[in-house]
Amino acid sequence: MLIILDRDGVINEYDGNYICSVDDWHPIPGSIEAMARLCKAGHRIAIATNQSGIARGFYGTDVLDRMHDKLQRLLTAQGGSISFIAYCPHHPDDGCDCRKPLTGLLEQIRNHLHLTTLKGAIMVGDSRKDLEAGFAASCQPVLVRTGNGKDTEHHLKTRPIPGANVAIYDNLGVFSDAFLLGSGLEKPS
Ligand SMILES: [Mg+2]
Ligand SMILES: [Zn+2]
Numbered sequence: 001m002l003i004i005l006d007r008d009g010v011i012n013e014y015d016g017n018y019i020c021s022v023d024d025w026h027p028i029p030g031s032i033e034a035m036a037r038l039c040k041a042g043h044r045i046a047i048a049t050n051q052s053g054i055a056r057g058f059y060g061t062d063v064l065d066r067m068h069d070k071l072q073r074l075l076t077a078q079g080g081s082i083s084f085i086a087y088c089p090h091h092p093d094d095g096c097d098c099r100k101p102l103t104g105l106l107e108q109i110r111n112h113l114h115l116t117t118l119k120g121a122i123m124v125g126d127s128r129k130d131l132e133a134g135f136a137a138s139c140q141p142v143l144v145r146t147g148n149g150k151d152t153e154h155h156l157k158t159r160p161i162p163g164a165n166v167a168i169y170d171n172l173g174v175f176s177d178a179f180l181l182g183s184g185l186e187k188p189s
Contacts, residue, residue, distance in 0.1 A: 002083075002121040003038055003179075004109060004139060006100075007049035009126035009147015010172055011035070011071065016148075018053040025067045027074060028146050030173035036080035037176050046113070047085040048105035048123070048133070055091035064089075084112045100125075101132035106139070124175060128152050128161070135164040142175060143168045 008014040013026045035045055053059050068085055075081060086105040090096040098104030110118050123134025126147035134141040143149055143156070143166050153168060160166075169175035 002044050002046065002109075002113065002115070002118070004046045004048050004106065004118075004121060004123045004134065005035075005172070006123075006125035006127065006130040007047050009149065010124055010130075010144055011047070014126070014147040018056075018058050019067070020053060020059045021063060022066045022070055025070060027071070028171060030171060032071075032074045032078055032080075034171075034173040034176035035075055035082075036078035037180060039075075039080035041180055044083045044113070045080070046083050046109045047087075048100065048109060048130075049085070049087045050100050050105075050129070051087045051089055052091050052099070054089035055094060061089065084109050086112075100127075101129040101136070103133050103137040106133060106137040110137075122179075124172065126152060128155065131156075131164065131166055132161055135161055141166045144171050144175060145169070146171045 005011060011027060011031045013028055019025050038045060051064060054061060072082060086108040088096060088098040088105055090099055092099060106118055117138060119138040121139045122142055123130060123139040124142045124144060125131055126144055126149040131141035131143060141164055143152055145153060156166060169178060
């Protein structure tokens with residue numbers, strides 16, 4: 001199965017501030033191991049991440065590439081790999097079609113992996129826009145309580161995503177364990 005992950009607040013620590021250097025990029029404890037477990041079980045992992053810090057001039061694509069090299073290195077050491085990383089470098093005001101909650105990044109992943117649909121794939125995020133993008137692209141949306149996740153969970157209670165059945169886990173490690181055990185992941189209604 002294809003599992004698409006948001007990056008900030010899902011894989012790496014995120015406190016609301018832009019991560020502008022490789023040294024400031026720190027994996028959430030257990031997230032790399034969780035990704036490795038999914039890979040070793042035969043699942044594919046892709047990443048869809050909004051990186052408007054590029055358009056804002058906070059860091060360049062060279063720095064972003066080095067952050068992703070760091071991630072890939074850590075994951076390779078655990079026996080996993082990432083199939084594709086799609087990122088939106090644009091500003092929210094740019095009117096691009098890839099910034100989540102739009103589905104452009106997910107379509108890039110679908111095309112790169114030569115899939116006709118993302119139906120059956122999973123989108124894991126900590127923000128509402130991740131869940132909305134995933135749901136709009138036919139993925140099962142999964143929320144984790146790391147990063148923005150607790151706030152997102154709170155807001156979903158008063159303003160659910162119409163039609164979406166969002167599964168919620170404490171972090172990527174707990175999600176991965178539940179997913180690999182084949183329990184706890186609710187099907188979309
Ligand atoms: Mg995030
Ligand atoms: Zn974009």
